Amino acid sequence: MQLQGKKIIALGERDGIQGGAIAQCTASAGAEVVLEVTHCFV
Amino acid sequence: MQQTTVQPVIRGVRFFLAHTPGLVRYGSKPSRDIDRDPAVGDTLQAHLRGYADAAAYPPNQAFLGAIHPDALASLPTPWFRHAGCGERWGPHGEIMPEEEFYGWLKIADAFNLVSLDTDFIESIRPALDAHPLCTPADLEQLGTGVSQAELDAHCAPGTGLAGDMPTLPLFLRDGSRIGCFHAAHEVDATLAADVLLENLTCKTTAVLAMRTLLAQLPIDPMDIPYVLNSGEEAVGDRYQRGGGNLAKAVAEMSGCQAATGVDIKGFCCGPLHALAIAGGLVSARVFPHVVVVGGCALSKLGMKYRGHVQHDQPILEDVLAAVAILVSADDGASPRLRLDSLGRHTVAAGPSQKAIFEQLVKEPLQRLGLSFGDIDKYATELHNPEVTEPAGSGNVPLLNYRVIAGLAAMGKEITPAQVPDFVAAHGMPGFSPTQGHIASAVPFLGHAVDGLRGGDLQRVLLLAKGSLFLGRMTQMADGVSLLLERNG
Amino acid sequence: MAEQYPREDMVVVLGTPTAESSRLYALTVTEGDPSWAGALAGTSLGLPVYHVTEEAIKCQVSPEVYEEQVTLMEMVLDVADIADAVQGVRDSSAPAV
Numbered sequence: 001m002q003l004q005g006k007k008i009i010a011l012g013e014r015d016g017i018q019g020g021a022i023a024q025c026t027a028s029a030g031a032e033v034v035l036e037v038t039h040c041f042v
Numbered sequence: 043m044q045q046t047t048v049q050p051v052i053r054g055v056r057f058f059l060a061h062t063p064g065l066v067r068y069g070s071k072p073s074r075d076i077d078r079d080p081a082v083g084d085t086l087q088a089h090l091r092g093y094a095d096a097a098a099y100p101p102n103q104a105f106l107g108a109i110h111p112d113a114l115a116s117l118p119t120p121w122f123r124h125a126g127c128g129e130r131w132g133p134h135g136e137i138m139p140e141e142e143f144y145g146w147l148k149i150a151d152a153f154n155l156v157s158l159d160t161d162f163i164e165s166i167r168p169a170l171d172a173h174p175l176c177t178p179a180d181l182e183q184l185g186t187g188v189s190q191a192e193l194d195a196h197c198a199p200g201t202g203l204a205g206d207m208p209t210l211p212l213f214l215r216d217g218s219r220i221g222c223f224h225a226a227h228e229v230d231a232t233l234a235a236d237v238l239l240e241n242l243t244c245k246t247t248a249v250l251a252m253r254t255l256l257a258q259l260p261i262d263p264m265d266i267p268y269v270l271n272s273g274e275e276a277v278g279d280r281y282q283r284g285g286g287n288l289a290k291a292v293a294e295m296s297g298c299q300a301a302t303g304v305d306i307k308g309f310c311c312g313p314l315h316a317l318a319i320a321g322g323l324v325s326a327r328v329f330p331h332v333v334v335v336g337g338c339a340l341s342k343l344g345m346k347y348r349g350h351v352q353h354d355q356p357i358l359e360d361v362l363a364a365v366a367i368l369v370s371a372d373d374g375a376s377p378r379l380r381l382d383s384l385g386r387h388t389v390a391a392g393p394s395q396k397a398i399f400e401q402l403v404k405e406p407l408q409r410l411g412l413s414f415g416d417i418d419k420y421a422t423e424l425h426n427p428e429v430t431e432p433a434g435s436g437n438v439p440l441l442n443y444r445v446i447a448g449l450a451a452m453g454k455e456i457t458p459a460q461v462p463d464f465v466a467a468h469g470m471p472g473f474s475p476t477q478g479h480i481a482s483a484v485p486f487l488g489h490a491v492d493g494l495r496g497g498d499l500q501r502v503l504l505l506a507k508g509s510l511f512l513g514r515m516t517q518m519a520d521g522v523s524l525l526l527e528r529n530g
Numbered sequence: 531m532a533e534q535y536p537r538e539d540m541v542v543v544l545g546t547p548t549a550e551s552s553r554l555y556a557l558t559v560t561e562g563d564p565s566w567a568g569a570l571a572g573t574s575l576g577l578p579v580y581h582v583t584e585e586a587i588k589c590q591v592s593p594e595v596y597e598e599q600v601t602l603m604e605m606v607l608d609v610a611d612i613a614d615a616v617q618g619v620r621d622s623s624a625p626a627v
Contacts, residue, residue, distance in 0.1 A: 001578060003590045007535045009542045009577070011555060012393075014509050015423075015438050016607065017545030020393030020517050021599035022582045026543055028592035034535065036517060038393075040509040041346070041435040041551075042425050042476050396602040434550035441547060444606040452602070 004030035012038040050321035051376035051529060053331075053368040054259045055487040057105060057135035058251035059475070060143040060243075060362040061097070062343070063090035063215035068239060069343030069359065086347060090215050091356040093139045097128030101426045101473035102361065106132030107488045111424075111470040121428055122356055134488035135254050137361070140214060143246070144221060145170050149183045150246040150295060155238055156212075157196060158221035160187035175253045187221075196222045202235075204228050210235040230280045237276075240340045244275040245291050247364035248337030252296040255333070255366040267329045269293045269303030270320055272312035273337040274478050277305075292335050309508030310423070310482040312336070313365070314522045317504075320369040321379040321524075331370045338362035339478035346476070349433030358429045363477040365484050377494035377502075377526045383410055385505065385523035393519065399445050402505045402523040404453065410525070414450035417468060417503045417525075419493075421486035422446075424474040443469035482506035494528045502526045542579040543587060547603075549611035552581055556619035576623070581616045583609040 008026045010033055012019030019038040027033055066072055067083060075082045096102060100121045104111045108129060117124065130136050138146075145166045148156045163184055170176045170184070188196075193211070196202050197219075202209035207225035214220055223242075226233040248271065256263045271289035278285030289303030306316040313336050320332035340362060347357045369379065385406040391397040407414065420443065427437040447464040450456045456464055474485040483504040493499035505523035510516055542559045546552040556579045580587050583604050588596060 001541065001580070001586055003541065003587065005539070007540045009540065009559070010545070011542060011559070012545035013547055013551065014507070014519065015436065015441055016547030016551075017395070017582050017600055017603050018393040018519065019511070019545065021395075022543050022545050024393075024595055024599050025582055025587070025591040026541075028595040029587075029590035031541070034540075038509070038511045038517070038519070038545075040512055041433065042423070042430060042438055042481065392598075394599040394602070396598065399602070434548060434554055436548040436551065441606060445602060448602050448605045451605075458605075 006031045007034045008032065009034065010036045012036070014038055014040040015042070045327065047325045048327060049372040050324040050369055050379045050381065051372050052379055052487065052491055052526065053261070053370045053373065053376045054255060055134065055365065055367045055491055056251055056255040056258060057488065058247050058254060058364040059102060059105065059135070059137040060140065060247060060338070061093050061137055061360060062140045062143060062362055063360045064140050064213040065243070065340060065362075066090060066344040066347070066357060066360050067213070068210065068236065068340060069345060070341040072344040072347055073236070085351055086344065086357065087217060089347070089351055089357045090360060091122070092215065094128065095122070095356070096361060097130060097137050098124060098126050099128065100124050100126075101428070102137055103128060103132060104473040105363070105475065105485055106137060107134030107492070108132035110489060111473045111486065114471040114473055119428070120355065122358060135251065138250070141166050142169050142173070144212060145184060146246050146250065147242060148185070149180045150249055151242060153226060155224050155226060155242060156221060157188045157193065157224065159190060159193060162220040163187040175250065175257060193219060193222050196224065207234055210239060227279070232276070232278060232280050232283045241275045241277050241288070243340045243362055244273050244337030245288055246337070247362050248273065248288065248292045248335045248366070249295045251364040251366040252292055252333060252335050255368055256296060259368060261331065261368065263297035264300050266293070266298045266301045266331050266333055268323065268332045269298065269301050270316040270332060270334045271303065271305045271336065272307070272316040272334060272479055273305070274307060274309065274312065274339060275337065288337065289335065292337070308520060309510060309512070310479050311506035311508040311520055311522045312479045313482065313484045314504055314506045314524055317367065317369065317379065318381065318384055318522065318524055321381050324369055324371055325381060331368060334367040334369060335365065336479055336484065337364045339480065342476055342478055346429060346433035346435065353432040355432060358426070359476055361475045363475045363480045365480060365487070367484070367487060372529070375495060375529055377491055378529050380410070380525040380527055383523070383525035387507070387519065387521035389518065393517070395445055398507060398519065398521050399449055402521045403446055403503065404449055406523060406525065412501070414446065414453070414455050415468070417501050418499045419470065419486065419490070419502045420446055420468055421483040421490060421502055421504045423482045423506065424470070424472045424485045425476050425481045426472045426474055429476050437472065439469065439472035440465070490526055494526060500528050537576065540577050542577045544579065544581045544616065546581065546612070547607055549608065549615040552612045553615040553619060556616045560619055560623040579616060579620065581612050583607065584613045584616065
């Protein structure tokens with residue numbers, strides 16, 4: 001699976017890796033982040 | 043004019059728990075699920091525990107100061123099977139049964155939002171009369187109640203005091219209806235019964251924490267000039283949703299006639315922001331005392347009930363929690379609030395956990411010339427894992443402690459092999475009810491003050507994170523930290 | 531959102547902290563598992579799903595960015611269990627071609 005050129009849905013979690021961090025990672029691989037959400041379950 | 047600053051200290055901390063199984067149905071998650079499928083209500087009710095079990099529950103005993111959180115590590119799990127007898131009053135506060143709490147809800151009700159059944163009121167009056175924080179004026183506020191026929195009329199669709207806006211029936215754990223909660227406007231969603239119930243439970247629990255604090259510490263309520271409320275409830279109407287100032291409402295009911303106050307909001311790190319501001323006000327001699335309060339988060343009741351039901355365990359999110367903290371000028375004995383230690387997760391820091399923890403832990407420690415190991419205990423998010431793990435949310439405090447230990451290892455202060463020992467020594471098992479802003483750092487404050495004043499603690503770092511992104515105004519989180527240290 | 535772009539162009543990347551939460555999220559975005567909350571609950575999206583710490587993602591990310599954004603959490607989380615959980619969901623919901 002190549003991230004380059006893909007549309008990314010970044011589903012982060014507050015106590016794991018947040019959406020913004022996933023977005024930066026996948027963008028650095030040449031993907032486009034189309035949705036960034038961070039959840040919190042506490 | 044030359045003016046010197048003074049050192050702020052934490053003079054005392056008190057907590058309040060209300061065991062409210064009958065209100066679990068009005069938690070956000072349960073209420074939405076019951077709306078979709080009324081049978082969920084029966085499932086919920088079958089998994090609610092009684093008062094004796096909630097009082098004996100070791101995490102609640104730790105919250106009220108009867109046992110130290112570290113003691114939980116050696117107790118057999120699951121903790122909810124613990125058969126010990128639970129005292130109602132711990133060194134840091136009480137856990138109140140739901141019957142009496144409904145009475146206090148009525149006592150705190152300034153707008154006739156609560157109607158209670160006449161017989162029910164008479165059944166709880168003796169217990170309220172005997173309660174050390176209940177005054178004759180409070181008992182007057184209870185009133186004489188209404189009949190079950192009137193409750194029927196209030197609760198029938200379209201016949202409540204606010205027209206088509208629904209009235210919420212109030213139940214005990216056994217399903218008996220003992221009253222109802224009215225909407226305050228015909229169309230205003232911010233004054234709907236469910237919203238006002240959240241707000242009034244927040245006010246009531248904060249008042250009981252504050253009254254406990256003021257009754258048990260050697261201070262006159264009239265000497266409190268300022269109150270900061272750090273709860274998350276959006277008090278206001280349609281033109282100023284969340285307009286706030288629950289702080290003044292709490293002061294009014296706590297005998298603080300010489301006080302005013304304001305609300306400080308910041309999701310789960312609201313209380314630490316409020317503590318920092320309180321410390322600043324005391325330090326600058328604006329006020330000699332500031333009380334920081336945080337009421338409960340009714341919406342969180344039963345939030346993870348599905349996981350609990352799935353694992354056939356009791357629904358553990360059945361308590362409302364509140365805190366009250368007295369910040370005063372240096373008395374030479376109480377733990378110092380080190381304002382120069384303030385750690386802040388800044389806008390520029392970015393969303394990674396590394397950035398958050400570096401700004402909340404590593405950078406402040408460096409600034410003070412301290413190492414990770416110089417902090418005896420880190421008070422971070424202290425959510426009870428027995429609540430979160432069955433729902434797949436993991437062990438939040440343990441994860442936080444591993445991150446802190448990981449940072450210490452990255453800085454070569456400890457080796458990776460020493461991480462578990464660091465976590466065990468400088469962390470603690472989670473024990474807090476998952477009550478929003480209440481669960482972050484502040485649940486340990488009572489133990490911290492005891493340990494820093496008379497015990498073996500030298501330094502405690504308080505840290506909290508706030509999930510700002512939930513409000514959809516920014517993708518950012520927030521975080522703040524503060525050091526408490528032994529005086530003298 | 532899933533209808534706005536060609537499905538083969540889309541990838542869901544998770545940042546969940548446990549194997550169980552990873553499995554539940556992955557199920558939600560592949561099968562529309564209705565039992566857990568979230569923005570995507572209830573819709574059967576059939577999207578490929580990975581955890582950000584899985585090798586398949588990590589190997590494509592700039593090492594500097596990964597170091598800054600994820601490495602600390604990678605040390606702390608049980609990434610092997612998480613990878614197994616997400617892989618399990620991918621395997622069980624592979625679209626019949």
